[in-house]
Amino acid sequence: MNAAQIEELFTRARKHQFTNDLSEAVQCYRRLIEMAPDHIDALCQLGIIFLKLERAADAEEYLRRFLRLRPQSVDGLSNLGVALAQQGNYDEAIACFRKAADLRPRADAFNNLGNAYRDACLYDAAETSLRQALRLNPDHADALYNLGRTLSVLSAKSCDGVW
Numbered sequence: 635m636n637a638a639q640i641e642e643l644f645t646r647a648r649k650h651q652f653t654n655d656l657s658e659a660v661q662c663y664r665r666l667i668e669m670a671p672d673h674i675d676a677l678c679q680l681g682i683i684f685l686k687l688e689r690a691a692d693a694e695e696y697l698r699r700f701l702r703l704r705p706q707s708v709d710g711l712s713n714l715g716v717a718l719a720q721q722g723n724y725d726e727a728i729a730c731f732r733k734a735a736d737l738r739p740r741a742d743a744f745n746n747l748g749n750a751y752r753d754a755c756l757y758d759a760a761e762t763s764l765r766q767a768l769r770l771n772p773d774h775a776d777a778l779y780n781l782g783r784t785l786s787v788l789s790a791k792s793c794d795g796v797w
Contacts, residue, residue, distance in 0.1 A: 647659050
């Protein structure tokens with residue numbers, strides 16, 4: 635397959651992805667990856683589609699392949715963190731979110747990190763990360779909501795369940 639054919643297949647895959655024909659997009663991306671195993675955009679987009687389809691193990695596979703080629707990709711690290719967290723692998727998800735936040739400190743990264751800490755029952759670390767997200771963006775609705783959920787758990791723990 636020559637470069638023009640690869641580009642045409644990638645364009646078709648993106649069209650299917652944007653029209654939400656995800657099964658056809660998956661087929662196109664997989665065909666493309668068979669022909670060009672290191673096509674970074676196809677690896678990344680296939681990982682994202684599998685996240686959307688709630689197929690976290692499949693997403694993890696393609697996102698890891700993508701990150702072998704682009705280890706400093708903040709979005710790739712964040713997406714891999716989501717896939718890992720969905721599978722209950724919180725330690726590795728936290729490591730991905732931490733690296734993403736270190737590379738590009740932004741509210742979304744700290745919100746993701748806070749969620750992973752909370753899911754791992756590390757509530758103090760979750761609170762710290764979520765407060766950092768809000769320092770970076772005081773209007774970050776998800777971080778506000780997630781901080782409220784985390785503080786609710788911390789409050790209940792400090793009351794030993796007595797209200």
